[in-house]
Amino acid sequence: MGDIGRLALIFSIVIVVYGIISHLMAIRTKNIRWLKSAKTSVMILAFLTTLASGSLIYLLVTGDFKYEYVALYSSTDMPLFYKISAFWGGNAGSLLLWFWILSLYTALVTWSKHKDSTQYLPWVSTILLIINAFFVLILNTIEQPFALNPEQMTEGNGLNPLLQNPGMAVHPVTLYLGYIGFAVPFAYGMAALILKKADAVWLKVTRKWTLVSWLFLSMGILFGSQWAYVELGWGGYWAWDPVENASLLPWLTATALLHSNMVQERKGMLKRWNISLATLTFVLTLFGTFLTRSGLLWSVHAFANGPIGAYFLAFIGIILIGSIWNISANWSVLKSDAQFESYISKESSFLVNNLLLVASAFTVFWGTIYPVVSEAVTGTKTMVGAPYFNRVNVPIFIAIIILMGIGPVVAWKRSTTKALWKNLRVPLIVTTLLTLALLGTGVKNWMTLLSLSSTSFVALIIFLEFAKAVQARVKVTGESPLRSFFMLFVKNRRRYGGYIAHFGVILIVIGLTGASTYSVEKQYGLNEGDFINLGKYTLLYRGLGENNSEAKQTVYAELLVEKDGEKIGVVRPEKVFYVNGTQPTTEVSIVSSLQEDLYVVLNGWSEEDGKVFIQVKIFPLMSWTWLLEAIS
Amino acid sequence: MGKKTKMIIALSVFLAVIGTLIYTSIGNAATFYLTVDELKDKQEEAVGKRIKVSGNIVGESIKFDSSQILLTFELEGENGFRVPIQYDGVKPDTLNDGWEAIVEGELNSEGVFIASELLVKCPSKYEAMEENGEEIPKDHPATQKQGGNETNG
Numbered sequence: 198m199g200d201i202g203r204l205a206l207i208f209s210i211v212i213v214v215y216g217i218i219s220h221l222m223a224i225r226t227k228n229i230r231w232l233k234s235a236k237t238s239v240m241i242l243a244f245l246t247t248l249a250s251g252s253l254i255y256l257l258v259t260g261d262f263k264y265e266y267v268a269l270y271s272s273t274d275m276p277l278f279y280k281i282s283a284f285w286g287g288n289a290g291s292l293l294l295w296f297w298i299l300s301l302y303t304a305l306v307t308w309s310k311h312k313d314s315t316q317y318l319p320w321v322s323t324i325l326l327i328i329n330a331f332f333v334l335i336l337n338t339i340e341q342p343f344a345l346n347p348e349q350m351t352e353g354n355g356l357n358p359l360l361q362n363p364g365m366a367v368h369p370v371t372l373y374l375g376y377i378g379f380a381v382p383f384a385y386g387m388a389a390l391i392l393k394k395a396d397a398v399w400l401k402v403t404r405k406w407t408l409v410s411w412l413f414l415s416m417g418i419l420f421g422s423q424w425a426y427v428e429l430g431w432g433g434y435w436a437w438d439p440v441e442n443a444s445l446l447p448w449l450t451a452t453a454l455l456h457s458n459m460v461q462e463r464k465g466m467l468k469r470w471n472i473s474l475a476t477l478t479f480v481l482t483l484f485g486t487f488l489t490r491s492g493l494l495w496s497v498h499a500f501a502n503g504p505i506g507a508y509f510l511a512f513i514g515i516i517l518i519g520s521i522w523n524i525s526a527n528w529s530v531l532k533s534d535a536q537f538e539s540y541i542s543k544e545s546s547f548l549v550n551n552l553l554l555v556a557s558a559f560t561v562f563w564g565t566i567y568p569v570v571s572e573a574v575t576g577t578k579t580m581v582g583a584p585y586f587n588r589v590n591v592p593i594f595i596a597i598i599i600l601m602g603i604g605p606v607v608a609w610k611r612s613t614t615k616a617l618w619k620n621l622r623v624p625l626i627v628t629t630l631l632t633l634a635l636l637g638t639g640v641k642n643w644m645t646l647l648s649l650s651s652t653s654f655v656a657l658i659i660f661l662e663f664a665k666a667v668q669a670r671v672k673v674t675g676e677s678p679l680r681s682f683f684m685l686f687v688k689n690r691r692r693y694g695g696y697i698a699h700f701g702v703i704l705i706v707i708g709l710t711g712a713s714t715y716s717v718e719k720q721y722g723l724n725e726g727d728f729i730n731l732g733k734y735t736l737l738y739r740g741l742g743e744n745n746s747e748a749k750q751t752v753y754a755e756l757l758v759e760k761d762g763e764k765i766g767v768v769r770p771e772k773v774f775y776v777n778g779t780q781p782t783t784e785v786s787i788v789s790s791l792q793e794d795l796y797v798v799l800n801g802w803s804e805e806d807g808k809v810f811i812q813v814k815i816f817p818l819m820s821w822t823w824l825l826e827a828i829s
Numbered sequence: 830m831g832k833k834t835k836m837i838i839a840l841s842v843f844l845a846v847i848g849t850l851i852y853t854s855i856g857n858a859a860t861f862y863l864t865v866d867e868l869k870d871k872q873e874e875a876v877g878k879r880i881k882v883s884g885n886i887v888g889e890s891i892k893f894d895s896s897q898i899l900l901t902f903e904l905e906g907e908n909g910f911r912v913p914i915q916y917d918g919v920k921p922d923t924l925n926d927g928w929e930a931i932v933e934g935e936l937n938s939e940g941v942f943i944a945s946e947l948l949v950k951c952p953s954k955y956e957a958m959e960e961n962g963e964e965i966p967k968d969h970p971a972t973q974k975q976g977g978n979e980t981n982g
Contacts, residue, residue: 556847578862585858589850720898800919803895810919
């Protein structure tokens with residue numbers, strides 16, 4: 198089976214090269230037979246990568262420790278689900294997953310049909326195949342998933358228990374499905390330039406790709422931070438560490454692209470900006486993979502992880518040089534069809550939104566690479582932690598949120614202040630009252646205040662927009678309000694879908710604001726029968742218990758929880774010890790309500806005096822953030 | 830003033846604001862990142878600054894006072910220099926002899942490092958095997974790289 202996978206990867210080299218050559222020949226000779234052959238080769242490539250991935254999964258499931266990758270990331274006692282998810286537990290497997298998804302996307306695109314597709318597709322496929330070529334090269338040289346194990350082993354290492362969590366198993370896949378999708382708008386944009394087509398066809402065709410990729414990426418980021426919250430036991434969900442930032446960067450630029458491409462579709466403006474954004478987003482997905490896979494920023498002294506980082510950097514360089522050259526050579530083709538007519542218009546609100554998003558991306562990027570830059574310039578490695586990212590990005594994000602409220606009610610081309618005032622009057626007055634009320638209840642931190650007021654402002658506007666639209670529809674069609682509400686999405690999916698997405702962002706921001714400003718955290722050393730009083734909660738510690746199975750030993754502390762004097766249940770935060778000697782893991786107990794999360798961690802116990810160490814945290818509004826996942 | 834000039838002015842103001850934001854925030858949030866050995870050379874200037882220090886945990890020095898929930902231990906550099914660490918919190922499961930840890934905090938005037946954050950880097954399994962005296966082939970990739978699933982555990 199492993200031989201099949203290895204051969205499939207080797208044969209993929211031939212196919213990718215042939216695919217590129219035959220596409221170029223098809224473009225040159227306009228010969229339909231070349232084109233047919235080129236399209237078939239893409240299909241064969243997708244088949245080969247599926248074969249390779251299938252055989253790696255087969256090896257993992259059957260526990261064939263002849264293969265090094267299987268021995269490194271799986272073991273016989275793992276549940277089937279995690280044996281499969283070990284596929285992306287390490288570098289070689291992750292890259293194979295990248296390649297697999299990319300080749301499937303390439304096949305989807307190559308065999309699609311749309312306006313001008315006969316001109317576009319040969320070029321688009323060529324560019325996508327060039328990206329495929331990079332992964333084929335890496336998988337056959339420095340990261341071979343089918344490398345044989347140099348020693349005889351009857352049992353593998355197993356997968357890090359921390360990664361054995363359903364959320365963590367799907368997080369990389371959703372992230373990749375999102376990441377790789379951005380290769381498609383990039384390839385289309387480049388093809389449009391090569392063909393000197395300045396219209397918005399490439400954007401219309403790729404809008405779905407951008408949108409779906411953006412959704413996957415958003416889900417992936419959410420899954421990841423929720424995993425950190427429930428699994429890592431430090432009560433965090435976002436630490437601004439390099440790997441997290443790596444996924445946030447393309448998300449920010451893709452969000453910008455989703456807005457700015459509407460301006461080009463409608464008005465033929467921002468062409469240069471859009472093509473640059475599509476390129477930037479794609480390059481940032483490569484950069485993100487590079488950061489996560491090379492370990493560049495993890496260790497004190499960088500580049501400990503072999504040549505993979507260098508390969509990635511070289512490829513990113515090639516892509517950057519190629520696209521910058523392509524964009525600048527066709528700079529005049531991308532002239533705008535129209536000028537900005539008024540400062541108060543949808544176009545300019547989109548432009549400002551883009552500037553803010555890209556500025557935010559830049560500050561995150563700068564903070565992430567700062568250690569490398571500072572070491573190169575001054576010789577000492579200086580890092581910037583969460584305070585930097587928060588201080589810079591919180592103001593930017595509040596500005597984005599305020600704009601989120603105003604943007605949708607501004608008209609295209611030009612809007613009068615009068616019309617704007619009419620639309621914003623009610624929300625502004627209500628928001629002002631709400632802000633005063635918040636001040637009255639003792640909210641002092643002005644960033645928190647701003648964040649809560651601006652989010653309510655947007656929520657109000659969204660609500661009013663829906664209410665107005667439903668009212669209007671009911672009047673005209675005589676449908677029931679519920680049906681009208683549903684029909685809004687059918688009739689104008691982009692507008693109302695956008696509102697829903699905005700609403701989701703609002704929920705997240707409310708959750709994070711509450712959790713970051715008002716969280717309480719305390720450590721306790723307890724003997725049996727001791728009480729903890731924290732906020733509205735009383736916790737009674739009743740002792741340690743133990744559950745043992747073949748693979749692990751679980752120790753838990755049992756605490757009775759009362760809220761406002763009423764019993765609400767028992768929490769059992771755990772520590773799990775594994776027989777195979779991997780480090781113990783901490784299982785958090787969370788009591789969730791819309792108002793707040795009570796977060797209880799068992800930190801340890803002392804053999805001498807029988808005390809247990811419990812950490813209790815309260816995160817107000819935290820569940821609002823995860824609520825979104827439940828909805829989606 | 831033409832529209833273009835206005836645009837350029839607006840954009841410049843915007844960039845200046847963002848630039849200022851970055852500049853002021855970096856100055857306040859930067860932490861120097863040193864190894865224990867580098868800290869030895871820079872002990873004078875490091876006092877009172879926020880720094881991150883990485884080194885190897887010295888197993889025999891670990892003491893945990895459960896009544897105060899206070900952890901003290903030492904980190905050792907490559908050349909044998911040791912720094913005493915005081916951490917106001919519970920001992921993590923992974924605090925093992927010879928493992929690499931990264932602490933963040935300040936060095937006080939007595940040369941004790943008061944840590945507010947403690948992160949133990951989990952070495953890959955092969956390093957654990959080595960500690961148990963098992964043989965790993967020298968050319969094995971695992972001796973050069975960690976498995977792709979490091980966590981900040």
